[in-house]
Amino acid sequence: MSVTATATASRRRRRTGSVAGAVLLTLALAGCSGLGRTAVGPVTYTTERDQVVSTNSPSVKGCHRMAEAGAQEVVNGTLIDMILYTTPDCTGGGTIYVPTTVTDVKAPPSSPWLSYRFVH
Structure with missing residues (x-):
């Protein structure tokens, strides 16, 4: 029983970490998207x-x-x-x-x- 509870907590932490990472990446891309864009070449x-x-x-x-x-x-x-x-x-x-x-x-x-x- 304790193995199942530990596995569930671990999955929840990974999911929370993935969501937080996705949110941070989205914010970083949105903040930088209009800054100094050039037509490369x-x-x-x-x-x-x-x-x-x-x-x-x-x-x-x-x-x-x-x-x-x-x-x-x-x-x-x-x-x-x-x-x-x-x-x-x-x-x-x-x-x-x-x-x-x-x-x-x-x-x-x-x-x-x-x-x-x-x-x-």
């Missing part, structure tokens, strides 16, 4: 003046402006998909969706890409 683009610009692991939040000359080719080397805009503030139509690890080259008569944001 580089965003590299070539401007209209053939200058190569690369930004490594930019923030996933907000709108990112490109060089004033704009981009004619964009390489999304990050782990997150992105959207390119022909405006400097990530608004308006004429956008293009660029999945992770894909390159986009704009069509010759179209406007250069001036900004981008990540899809998250």
Whole structure:
């Protein structure tokens, strides 16, 4: 009888410990999830003046402006998909969706890409 009571108490302690650990892990992940998240990897683009610009692991939040000359080719080397805009503030139509690890080259008569944001 004492073996059964000891085994039950031991299982109860393990269960309580598992629940407490799960709660602490959830709180830790929730507290850190919005802090400094980056799109791991580089965003590299070539401007209209053939200058190569690369930004490594930019923030996933907000709108990112490109060089004033704009981009004619964009390489999304990050782990997150992105959207390119022909405006400097990530608004308006004429956008293009660029999945992770894909390159986009704009069509010759179209406007250069001036900004981008990540899809998250």
